[in-house]
Amino acid sequence: MTTSKTTVFLTGATGYIGGSVLARLLRHPSAETFDITVQTRSPEKVKLFEKFGVKAVVGTNDDVDQLEGLAEQAHIVFSCADADHLSAINAILRGLRKRHATVGDLPTLIHTSGTGVISTPAKGMFASDTIYSDLNVEQIKSIPPEALHREVDLAVVDANEKGYANTYIVLPSTIYGFATHQLVDAGISNPISIQIPSLIRPSLDRKQAGVVGAGKAIWPDVHIDDVADLYIVLFDSITANPDGVGHGWEGFYFGENGEHTWYDISKEIARTSVELGVGGTDEPTSFTDEELIKYWGSVDSGNYSGTNSRCRADRGRSIGWEPKYTTKDMITSIKPTIEFLLEKARK
Incomplete structure (x- = not known):
């Protein structure tokens, strides 16, 4: 049959x-x-x-x-x-x-x-309470x-x-x-993803990790x-x-399986950049409006990496989804991502 x-x-x-x-x-x-x-x-x-x-x-x-x-x-x-x-x-x-x-x-x-x-827009200056x-x-x-x-x-x-x-x-x-x-x-x-690399590439180009505003906004x-x-x-x-x-x-x-501030990502890019000898300090600096335009095409597009977006994946978990990786794993993934992008640029 x-x-x-x-x-x-x-x-x-x-x-x-x-x-x-x-x-x-x-x-x-x-x-x-x-x-x-x-x-x-x-x-x-x-x-x-x-x-x-x-x-x-x-x-x-x-x-x-x-x-x-x-x-x-x-x-x-x-x-x-x-x-x-x-x-x-x-x-x-x-x-x-x-x-x-x-x-x-x-x-x-x-x-x-x-x-x-x-x-929702925050320009990196505050965390939203809405989840x-x-x-x-x-x-x-x-x-x-x-x-x-x-x-x-x-x-x-x-x-x-x-x-x-x-x-x-x-x-x-x-x-x-x-x-x-x-x-x-x-x-x-x-x-490889688009999102975190879109913060890494400008940071490598300016030889200093960058962040939108103060990096206080939160994402999953x-x-x-x-x-x-x-x-x-x-x-x-x-x-x-x-x-x-x-x-x-x-x-x-x-x-989603956890959340982070944008500063958390930029801080790790800064720390790793110093460790790998890329340049800059281990503390990210705010992108200027000119840099937002240079790297993202417009101030609004650049400010996307300073928005809030908070949620819980309750429905997926209700049907048996069991995500394994946490925000700690996300931070750990930044160094190999930078190394990958540096190697790609060399080639």
Whole structure:
């Protein structure tokens, strides 16, 4: 007797999060029953994906007709490419809507957002008292429509409300650590985060660790392995009991296991920079407005690393997610990240 395949479409497979999720699907106990398709910009990577039994097509988030068609063919879509690409998510949703109308099943969308959606400006000068719980639906509903990532998140929830897909949103926080899996080893996926390196690179360039304001604002943090595990715990819970897992407005899943001030990160960059002979003192100095523009394109963009974003991943824990890494591990990860970036710059 042949088991019918579960069709999966995953975007962002060459990225830090998407690659880590795909690697876990390939190692999943039910991996033999998955029929996985991904997108890649690189024709060369199509062949590399095929070696892992993954179908790959050349395309990007801007290829909306392709996205719509691939989503229509999939029972489960993992959207891991871009939290703010509205036309891409709308194309995926059109595909899922068509699938529901023609095949008659209720497809699943697991979309990647981020805790930037609850971030509030502070310019690094104070910590916020407001802490969000993903089990508090009214609090989640109260996030303003103009918040970062929110426009896309609302489109995803709307699909659930209209009843043609069950939708779930994973919201990672400050992600850290090296992705170490078979797709990184094969040169397919990105091994490193964007967030902490975006503070390290300017610090290396100015030969002095920098911080926005006084670095007093607070953010949550989570290791890449724990984030990827959250997607799989969620996927397994949906597979085992779709009615028992919150979706739509009850389908927001924060990714956090502890929190830090921005100063904590900048202080460790400063300490490590001195230790490695990069230069500067072991105390970070505030970025000037000119530096915020130089390194981030605008003062507002630079001040993002001085915002508050506080939350608790209660919903993920309620379905069995058990993150292992803590804020202490995040601080410890900064030195090898600096060494990696220095080595990359040398090459």
